[in-house]
Amino acid sequence: MNINNLIKQYQSASEEDKRNIVYLFASAIWKSEYRGERKKKTFKYKVINEALNNKEDLIVLFNKYNYQEYYYWKSFYKGETDPINDIRIKINNIYAYYFRDDVYLDKLYYELLRASQNIYYRTIDELKKNKGVDVKNIEQEIIQSIEQAKRIHKDQTIELSWKEYKSVINDALHKIFRRCKTVAQYENEHGWDNDRVRVDSWSQDNLLVSYIGDSLRGEVLHYIRDNTPKEEIKKYCERCGEEISITSNRRKWCNECKIIIDSEQRKIRNKRYYKSKNS
DNA sequence: ACTAACCGACGTGGTAATGG
DNA sequence: CCATTACCACGTCGGTTAGT
Numbered sequence: 001m002n003i004n005n006l007i008k009q010y011q012s013a014s015e016e017d018k019r020n021i022v023y024l025f026a027s028a029i030w031k032s033e034y035r036g037e038r039k040k041k042t043f044k045y046k047v048i049n050e051a052l053n054n055k056e057d058l059i060v061l062f063n064k065y066n067y068q069e070y071y072y073w074k075s076f077y078k079g080e081t082d083p084i085n086d087i088r089i090k091i092n093n094i095y096a097y098y099f100r101d102d103v104y105l106d107k108l109y110y111e112l113l114r115a116s117q118n119i120y121y122r123t124i125d126e127l128k129k130n131k132g133v134d135v136k137n138i139e140q141e142i143i144q145s146i147e148q149a150k151r152i153h154k155d156q157t158i159e160l161s162w163k164e165y166k167s168v169i170n171d172a173l174h175k176i177f178r179r180c181k182t183v184a185q186y187e188n189e190h191g192w193d194n195d196r197v198r199v200d201s202w203s204q205d206n207l208l209v210s211y212i213g214d215s216l217r218g219e220v221l222h223y224i225r226d227n228t229p230k231e232e233i234k235k236y237c238e239r240c241g242e243e244i245s246i247t248s249n250r251r252k253w254c255n256e257c258k259i260i261i262d263s264e265q266r267k268i269r270n271k272r273y274y275k276s277k278n279s
Numbered sequence: 280a281c282t283a284a285c286c287g288a289c290g291t292g293g294t295a296a297t298g299g
Numbered sequence: 300c301c302a303t304t305a306c307c308a309c310g311t312c313g314g315t316t317a318g319t
Contacts, residue, residue: 179298186299211299214300221300250292250309263283269312270282 032088090213112149172219
């Protein structure tokens with residue numbers, strides 16, 4: 001499929017045909033066989049006995065904690081991709097990133113999981129400098145970081161089933177098609193920025209695929225923003241401390257104090273004006 | 280020698296919409 | 300995504316006139 005031509009076709013179609021074009025485009029995406037899946041991976045490091053001065057207790061300890069399993073999200077590609085499959089992969093990944101709670105966790109989670117490796121190197125360093133090392137403390141430190149990692153949950157604001165997600169994406173595609181331009185139109189309006197052209201294997205569709213993919217991510221973020229319950233912020237009058245309703249982000253005073261403040265400032269301004277006029 | 284009341288210009292931070 | 304643009308509801312201020 002050539003997306004650039006499809007956009008061109010879309011622009012000159014009737015309203016009904018436009019809807020149909022996007023519908024068929026979306027159907028092709030949902031028919032794509034491209035999937036992603038959660039996979040297991042391990043952090044591992046090799047414990048070198050000599051580096052630990054052949055200390056039996058340290059060797060046993062680090063061998064006990066020298067690997068950690070975690071999950072990550074993997075898209076799989078079968079053979080050649082085409083624009084439809086590329087977009088499907090992006091759609092899969094966006095869902096995993098924002099709506100799955102078991103992959104793409106906070107960076108801290110992964111750092112904590114591999115803390116024992118850092119401690120291992122730190123210990124080697126300390127041994128080199130002939131510092132004393134406390135095996136029990138080290139084990140405690142490792143256990144604590146692993147437990148802390150387990151307590152980390154993804155900072156997810158809303159839940160969304162795959163089915164609901166599909167309809168969000170379908171709506172987004174209609175929006176995106178409406179504002180999407182062909183490469184030639186873009187070039188006419190804005191000229192051409194050489195940085196955007198990747199010399200090998202570049203085609204017009206590469207640009208449109210990444211545009212559509214980025215836009216989809218943006219639309220999903222909008223969806224999240226609009227469906228996240230807002231935190232209630234309270235504001236207080238800067239003069240009397242009474243709670244005030246937030247009618248504007250600039251509001252500083254309650255109704256009563258506003259009158260007083262206004263008149264106080266008015267006096268000062270008028271005095272200034274009066275002096276400038278009569279000096 | 281001021282002050283109150285009114286008007287309108289301009290600035291500003293937050294937020295929503297737009298668009299490639 | 301991110302840059303741009305528009306909008307809102309305030310805050311702040313100067314100018315002016317009428318009044319005390």
